[in-house]
Amino acid sequence: MTTLPIIDLSAKQDPATVENLRHALRKYGAFRLWAPELKQAVAGGLLREARGFFQLPTEVKQRTKGYSGFGTELIRGTTPIPKEGINFFRKNDQRDGCIPPPAEFFRHVIAIHDNWKRSQDQLFNLVFCDVLESDIPLTGTPSLDYESVGIQYYNPQRMITGDGDYSPPHMDGGTLTILIREDDEGDGLEVADLESTEELGSDGVGREADFLRVPTAPDEVVVMVGTRLQRIMGRTKARACVHRVVGPGQKHSTDDRVSVGIFRACVPHPPPPA
Numbered sequence: 001m002t003t004l005p006i007i008d009l010s011a012k013q014d015p016a017t018v019e020n021l022r023h024a025l026r027k028y029g030a031f032r033l034w035a036p037e038l039k040q041a042v043a044g045g046l047l048r049e050a051r052g053f054f055q056l057p058t059e060v061k062q063r064t065k066g067y068s069g070f071g072t073e074l075i076r077g078t079t080p081i082p083k084e085g086i087n088f089f090r091k092n093d094q095r096d097g098c099i100p101p102p103a104e105f106f107r108h109v110i111a112i113h114d115n116w117k118r119s120q121d122q123l124f125n126l127v128f129c130d131v132l133e134s135d136i137p138l139t140g141t142p143s144l145d146y147e148s149v150g151i152q153y154y155n156p157q158r159m160i161t162g163d164g165d166y167s168p169p170h171m172d173g174g175t176l177t178i179l180i181r182e183d184d185e186g187d188g189l190e191v192a193d194l195e196s197t198e199e200l201g202s203d204g205v206g207r208e209a210d211f212l213r214v215p216t217a218p219d220e221v222v223v224m225v226g227t228r229l230q231r232i233m234g235r236t237k238a239r240a241c242v243h244r245v246v247g248p249g250q251k252h253s254t255d256d257r258v259s260v261g262i263f264r265a266c267v268p269h270p271p272p273p274a
Ligand SMILES: O=C(O)CCC(=O)C(=O)O
Pocket: 150, 152, 167, 172, 179, 181, 189, 243, 245, 258, 259, 261
């Protein structure tokens, strides 16, 4: 398997597809999803609004609910990621004196969230019932149905050198992440082949594993397993995807990069008191 399998939720999955998906969940913790509506909803306005937001003066962004400044998000608690971001619908995200995001931007985010709601049950049924053959109820409990939307903004002009990467290898914290990217050949997303190394942590996997490029394609998004799903299902069934974003490199030295993630059942940030 040298590309991620693709799933079309509107079709009935044949046994070979289900078997491929089962393998992909162990090898990469990721697969592609045919999602033209979601892709078009993002292209038709959200990206423009997001770019507009990230051009606002820093002091305005910093007061906006859900915003995290350049280099403030850390991987494994230590490595700053050279990006800015804004998160929506995250619990415990209360800072004093926050202002809401621009109304038109927020309207587009809500539209994406609503659009995704139409497919999410189908996706969860396929993954949990057909592929993982799980009888653990993974939907219908408030802590697992929790979902946030995060928008990442990568600006090559803010990179100190042109040879650093946009995002170091890491795993996401939730059950599944739906990642929506712009169509761009050299977009930089790569996922680790988890069968190519004995390492288990994202740091070791990042150093030792073979990585597979995941090119963007029209009408497709990527689905990635997070650490929470791995914990629930066990590593023999589903591994958390270790992914990174390489670049920007020469080609993208002037183009910025925007991605949208729908993070399902991600740990609220900051975590609630124990
Ligand atoms: O921007 C991307 O393609 C990946 C983003 C990501 O991995 C994340 O936000 O957790």
